Amino acid sequence: xxxxxxxxxxxxxxxxxxxxxxxxxxxxxxxxxxxxxxxxxxxxxxxxxxxxxxxxxxxxxxxxxxxxxxxxxxxxxxxxxxxxxxxxxxxxxxxxxxxxxxxxxxxxxxxxxxxxxxxxxxxxxxxxxxxxxxxxxxxxxxxxxxxxxxxxxxxxxxxxxxxxxxxxxxxxxxxxxxxxxxxxxxxxxxxxxxxxxxxxxxxxxxxxxxxxxxxxxxxxxxxxxxxxxxxxxxxxxxxxxxxxxxxxxxxxxxxxxxxxxxxxxxxxxxxxxxxxxxxxxxxxxxxxxxxxxxxxxxxxxxxxxxxxxxxxxxxxxxxxxxxxxxxxxxxxxxxxxxxxxxxxxxxxxxxxxxxxxxxxxxxxxxxxxxxxxxxxxxxxxxxxxxxxxxxxxxxxxxxxxxxxxxxxxxxxx
Amino acid sequence: xxxxxxxxxxxxxxxxxxxxxxxxxxxxxxxxxxxxxxxxxxxxxxxxxxxxxxxxxxxxxxxxxxxxxxxxxxxxxxxxxxxxxxxxxxxxxxxxxxxxxxxxxxxxxxxxxxxxxxxxxxxxxxxxxxxxxxxxxxxxxxxxxxxxxxxxxxxxxxxxxxxxxxxxxxxxxxxxxxxxxxxxxxxxxxxxxxxxxxxxxxxxxxxxxxxxxxxxxxxxxxxxxxxxxxxxxxxxxxxxxxxxxxxxxxxxxxxxxxxxxxxxxxxxxxxxxxxxxxxxxxx
Numbered sequence: 001x002x003x004x005x006x007x008x009x010x011x012x013x014x015x016x017x018x019x020x021x022x023x024x025x026x027x028x029x030x031x032x033x034x035x036x037x038x039x040x041x042x043x044x045x046x047x048x049x050x051x052x053x054x055x056x057x058x059x060x061x062x063x064x065x066x067x068x069x070x071x072x073x074x075x076x077x078x079x080x081x082x083x084x085x086x087x088x089x090x091x092x093x094x095x096x097x098x099x100x101x102x103x104x105x106x107x108x109x110x111x112x113x114x115x116x117x118x119x120x121x122x123x124x125x126x127x128x129x130x131x132x133x134x135x136x137x138x139x140x141x142x143x144x145x146x147x148x149x150x151x152x153x154x155x156x157x158x159x160x161x162x163x164x165x166x167x168x169x170x171x172x173x174x175x176x177x178x179x180x181x182x183x184x185x186x187x188x189x190x191x192x193x194x195x196x197x198x199x200x201x202x203x204x205x206x207x208x209x210x211x212x213x214x215x216x217x218x219x220x221x222x223x224x225x226x227x228x229x230x231x232x233x234x235x236x237x238x239x240x241x242x243x244x245x246x247x248x249x250x251x252x253x254x255x256x257x258x259x260x261x262x263x264x265x266x267x268x269x270x271x272x273x274x275x276x277x278x279x280x281x282x283x284x285x286x287x288x289x290x291x292x293x294x295x296x297x298x299x300x301x302x303x304x305x306x307x308x309x310x311x312x313x314x315x316x317x318x319x320x321x322x323x324x325x326x327x328x329x330x331x332x333x334x335x336x337x338x339x340x341x342x343x344x345x346x347x348x349x350x351x352x353x354x355x356x357x358x359x360x361x362x363x364x365x366x367x368x369x370x371x372x373x374x375x376x377x378x379x380x381x382x383x384x385x386x387x388x389x390x391x392x393x394x395x396x397x398x399x400x401x402x403x404x405x406x407x408x409x410x411x412x413x
Numbered sequence: 414x415x416x417x418x419x420x421x422x423x424x425x426x427x428x429x430x431x432x433x434x435x436x437x438x439x440x441x442x443x444x445x446x447x448x449x450x451x452x453x454x455x456x457x458x459x460x461x462x463x464x465x466x467x468x469x470x471x472x473x474x475x476x477x478x479x480x481x482x483x484x485x486x487x488x489x490x491x492x493x494x495x496x497x498x499x500x501x502x503x504x505x506x507x508x509x510x511x512x513x514x515x516x517x518x519x520x521x522x523x524x525x526x527x528x529x530x531x532x533x534x535x536x537x538x539x540x541x542x543x544x545x546x547x548x549x550x551x552x553x554x555x556x557x558x559x560x561x562x563x564x565x566x567x568x569x570x571x572x573x574x575x576x577x578x579x580x581x582x583x584x585x586x587x588x589x590x591x592x593x594x595x596x597x598x599x600x601x602x603x604x605x606x607x608x609x610x611x612x613x614x615x616x617x618x619x620x621x622x623x624x625x626x627x628x629x630x631x632x633x634x635x636x637x638x639x640x641x642x643x644x645x646x647x648x649x650x651x652x653x654x655x656x657x658x659x660x661x662x663x664x665x666x667x668x669x670x671x672x673x674x675x676x677x678x679x680x681x682x683x684x685x686x687x688x689x690x691x692x693x694x695x696x
Binding site for chain 1: 684695
């Protein structure tokens, strides 16, 4: 009984204390009257309070990982006036208040930009080659139209969609539409017919982490991520049976019985990859062999010497492109070029050496057909041996049908 | 048996007599009835120019927040430029403001509106409140959306602001019994929240603002007044839980256009895709 009385007395005491101390009303949103001081130099409103995920992405990035949010999103090189409370006064924002979504080319423009990183060091953001030039550079850049269309798109500011696709872990899905096959007939190295047929719809998904703020290093950009049809054309193609691998896009395969691993220029075949290495060697470096000779030569000094790539580079327009050149076989093998077509003295016949055959293809047929026209004969699997050598090598009489990438199936009669 | 023992106790009899004596004296000296709530008849004098009521009596939590922004010593030295830090005991500067900006969806700009009439006992007469009695829940943009008064509100002669210019604009004046000097903060545009294209200054285009849609959606949301949700999310320590829905990929439609003699690749469509949701909590 005594305990009960003490307990009741205790309850009364607690209630009295609560009543005495809690007569205030309580604000609905606690903290809304604790304003963040913004008078010190720089930004005191921590972007990562709401954007910690982006901070995590950036910490996993191979590039830009040392940059603060403000370095890009309050970049002062564009003339934007951001709101600021630095010092005792304040600056009202004009074009933006706290932050803007930058164009990648704001920093990577033709002059580049010096950016202060998190440690206070200045880092140079180099120009985006070609794309930072007026009109986004020359038409030789294979991806120029992509950049132009990205610029016209309202999905992201400026050309960013194009930049993100290659330079970040943003996932890319592509829906391609192009011709199914071509057919042509040659008589004495002259076209007597040409046709293009059907439509190939090719969808690929280059799955990545999806993080727009995870930038990949330049040597990690995988051309075959978007161009898987070409990878498959070079590696898988169409299995036509024994010794008939219809691998197209470039002469990656050799007909062991007739085509040597060396060639009339006196060096190992430039495009060839041994079958066992094909799946791994068909990569961005292999793409650069043709689509950016200058870059490949600088990264492979030995090949530069072996293949006279300094001269070949001069035959191309690779110095004026962003990463890849839109080219034809004639870019390197046209008449007057370092690697102009010559005959193999080990074989009979004159082929189309010394003629304007390759130039004619480049000049009079759409670029998209050029490679397949050449591959109609230069795919190893379409080397018809039962019909005699002279049909092709001397007379130049062929009747070809060849499928586009990735199947590449071809008949040559 | 026990009762008789108790009743016979000399000590108890003395105690009862003492209690009766005290009660008698109490009745003698306290004939008044006692009010239930002590102090309820001690009325505040409202005749001063500015607000005379201590808001913090009920809103102690808000007062504590206001006091926590800067050390009092720094404020007394006139060195605090933390937003609103000098308004710790000057709630009326915001909650009885004469400024009133209204966002116009048709113009996309803030437009000046007549201020509220608050109840006031300044001077000898009194003013009954109209839109609000003691205080209103203000919109941040009431003050931060103004390029300049230009005589519309004549806030310099408004009772709550008169002679207290220094608290907002900088300068000298009395604060908590101390005469302090705050560095000048300027006059026109000095607290404008520009950069959203909402007409807070003559040059406010907001064409590059990353958070403009957040502000517009906050204006359109009824949880708080006007754009306050957006302002408070970034500029205060209010906890924020944000549910993001973002794309992690893009679908690009690529077409090869060709004739026999010419061809080109073109991108006909770029559409963000692979949306994912995640939560961020600012605490």
